[in-house]
Amino acid sequence: MKTELLIIGAGAAGMAAALSAWEAGCRDILLVDRRDRPGGILPQCLHKGFGLACFGTELTGPSYAEQLAQRLKITNVRLALGTEVLAIDADKTALLSDRYGLTELHFDRLILASGCREKSIGALPVAGTRPAGIFTAGQAQEMMNLRGQDPGNEILILGSGDLGLIMARQLVLAGKHVIAVVEKEAHYGGLARNFRRCIEPYRIPLLVRTTVTEIHGHGRISGVTLRRLDSGEEEQISCDTLITALGLIPERELVRKLGDPDWLFLAGNCRRVHDLVDSAVAEAERIGKEATR
Ligand SMILES: Cc1cc2nc3c(=O)[nH]c(=O)nc-3n(C[C@H](O)[C@H](O)[C@H](O)COP(=O)(O)OP(=O)(O)OC[C@H]3O[C@@H](n4cnc5c(N)ncnc54)[C@H](O)[C@@H]3O)c2cc1C
Structure with a gap:
């Protein structure tokens, strides 16, 4: 299997990076997440307080995730849920695990948007x-x-x-x-x-x-x-x-041993912990474009 742009993590950052890469002209994007639904942390945040900068109104976490997921639906970005990336190799291959088993995927560029974990x-x-x-x-x-x-x-x-x-x-x-x-x-x-x-x-x-x-x-x-x-x-x-x-720790375990290759980009909370989702999204939009260039 092969893809031009692999994005790991379909949270706010991964979805925003996929949308901006698509808008910048990349037509072969695979967005994967180990969970069975997109949105990352957002679906569990039922309080309001998301999206003042991006949407001009205070949304709940689930409705913010829904806005991004709806925008993704009108692209041809492939979304693979229930799919965990187990390893990334320096020769640009990823090992994916889903309910059908293991798959080796070759990619040209990778955006890691794997969020963060709690201490x-x-x-x-x-x-x-x-x-x-x-x-x-x-x-x-x-x-x-x-x-x-x-x-x-x-x-x-x-x-x-x-x-x-x-x-x-x-x-x-x-x-x-x-x-x-x-x-x-x-x-x-x-x-x-x-x-x-x-x-x-x-x-x-x-x-x-x-x-x-x-x-x-x-x-x-x-x-x-x-x-x-x-x-x-x-x-x-x-x-x-x-x-x-x-406190929260950026989740970068998958790429820890890879150094800083020019095909690897980090977006969202795995790059730095964002207090506000709008700032994670703004950063990811920039990274999506950069990865497409
Ligand atoms: C409790 C809480 C309350 C918040 N409240 C607000 C608020 O009121 N207003 C506001 O603006 N912001 C708020 N934020 C901040 C905002 O929600 C986050 O900054 C933002 O959603 C982070 O998005 P992300 O995509 O970087 O990470 P995440 O949402 O964590 O997404 C990362 C995704 O990567 C996936 N993933 C990780 N590793 C792998 C792998 N190996 N293979 C496949 N998939 C993988 C995970 O399953 C996950 O879905 C809050 C955050 C939290 C935690």
């Missing part, structure tokens, strides 16, 4: 066991918004980046008790607009200069030890769920 609790020096009930914010969001699952009731959130703030509000609106959002820095980490919208109106406590040093519980988490970083004081609090929002 997990393993990234911190936290004592204790790892019982059930510890989720990253993205996992909790996917559980609630895509699978209708219930993460827990008495919830502590560790990390005050945008994901932590957005999940705090969603959990309160779902009737959960958010005990606090805990942040090691002296200030919350997310966008001011997310703090104003998600934390202040619901009076969710924000504990700054504080961290979790130990996890308690067997089977299911039953509590954590909190440490105040300035005074060194420790306190044990009960909770049945710990949600971590510790």
